Amino acid sequence: MQQRTIGTFTVSAIGLGCMNLSHAYGTPPSAEQGERVLLEAVQAGVTLFDTAALYGFGGNETLVGRVLKPHRNNLMLCSKGGLAGVTGDDGVVRRAIDGRPEALRRNLEDSLRRLQTDVIDLYYLHRWDKKVPVEDSVGALADFVRAGKIRAIGLSEVSAATIRKAHAVHPVTAVQTEYSLWTRNPEIAVLDACKELGITFVAFSPVARGFLCDAVPDVAAFDAKDIRKSMPRFDPANYAENLKLLPGYRELAREAGCTPAQLALAWLLHKRDDIVPIPGTTSVSHLRENLGAGDVRLSPDLLQRLEPHINQRTVHGNRYSLQSRGEVDTEEFPGD
Template sequence: MHQRKLGPFTVSAIGLGCMNLSHAYGTPPPAEQGEKVLRAALDAGVTLFDTAALYGFGSNEKLVGPVLKSRRGEITLCSKGGMAGVTGDDGAMKRVIDGRPEAIVRNCEDSLRRLQTDVIDLYYLHRWDKKVPIEDSVGAMSRLVEQGKVRTIGLSEVSAPTIRKAHRVHPLTAVQTEYSLWTRNPEIAVIDACRELGIAFVAFSPVARGFLCDAVPDVATLDAKDIRKSMPRFAPEHHARNLKLLPPYRALAREAGCTPAQLALAWLLHKGGDILPIPGTTSVEHLREDLAAADVKLDAGLVARLEDLVNERTVSGNRYGEQANREVDTETFPA
């Protein structure tokens, strides 16, 4: 497995985003299947694992922790707080963004217990709670570092100005944001800010939520609980336009000698040695396909044609709906 630096850690160039095993894309697979994927990742040399308190309202951390426990010293374990599930008045769990210091401390302690570990290697603020100054949230995270509960800290879905404010309070190891051929927002300012400050960039949803795997031909087949149901790019009218990108995209993958998913991941790896994609999957077969992308070589001409084909101008629809757009702090391209 190729290696890259993530702050003080040396990790596999491609990590594993664990969310799919418990959350977001319809009914999750049985726990046994999730454990199988995690063990296959370990055996294949993956050393970067990403989870969060939110995923499955804690169930993802409960799944990940026991499996990784026996190999804890070999891996870099990442989780996130500041956005978690709470029990509402009706008894149902709901998602809440809460960046108050006391909430971050509580989230971290809950995550440590579920993950069955004494320390989290990289702890992210999952969302900036805009009711709380970023300096206050990061200050609480810095105290977790001082207490030995967290080794390093990062932010998720934030803008370049927020990164700079946070970094002045405590050095950030990583910023995590959606980044793929069809979501290029980090190229506006965030990647430049990270490079200026020596912060690694972790790319989630690197295969465009399955679209660049050529895996979503019919949005009508998506599970009712699938988060893509609320994403404009998967609305029927936008999805129909976006599907027109796939035939020439497949042709470029064939030219590169790889699968569509591998092409998306290889493109990210070619964007810089400080970029670490964390694709997720519920399939051991797809996991192995994703990891093989680290060996795909792309020449400059093919990269140029690829970027000309799939970009913020050619993709139809926003990446998030109205509510999610209000919750994140990322820069956006002009309409």
């Protein structure tokens, strides 16, 4: 498998986003199926695994920690804090953004315990808590580095300006944001900021939450807990328009000699060598398919036809709801 660098780490060019195994897209798979996916990834040469305190309200970290513990020394383990489950007075666990140093410390200790490790290789601020100066949150993460509890600092869903503020406090090793053919926001400023500062860009949802796999079922059939139900691009009216992009996209994949999912991932790998995509899946066969993207070679001519076909101008609907857009700090295109 191709290799790329994140700070001082050398990792597989395609990592595994573990969220799907416990969270987000309806009823998650069984623990046994999650274990099969994780172990197959290890066997296939994946060395970058990405989880978070939020995913399954700790359940994903528990799964990842248990399954990957025997392989820990050969992997780069990444998690996130600052966005986690909090139990209310009514006993219900709800997501909460909290970037205060004391909250981050609590998140980290919980993550270390669930992951069954003494140190997390890359620890992200999952969301910038806009009530707390980012310098204060990153200062806490810097303390964790000095204490030997994390090895590197990451940021998630932030703007170029916030990256620069954080980097001035402590070097940022990675920035993680949604990036795919149909979500180009990082191209506004974040990719350039990362290149300037020597920060690796980690692309989540690189296959557009299933759309670029050509595998999204009828949106009306989404499970009640599927987070895509609240995403404007999957609104029935917008989605009907977005489906019109798929025939041409399928043809480009056929021309490239790959599957639609592999085309999406290969596009990211061709963009720059400091981008690492982390597709997620609940299927061993889809995992193998995704990893095969590393062998796909795209001609300059095909790339010139692919990029205008699916981009922020041709896709209908914003990537997030109005509420979710208020929780992130990423730049937006005019008219978004």
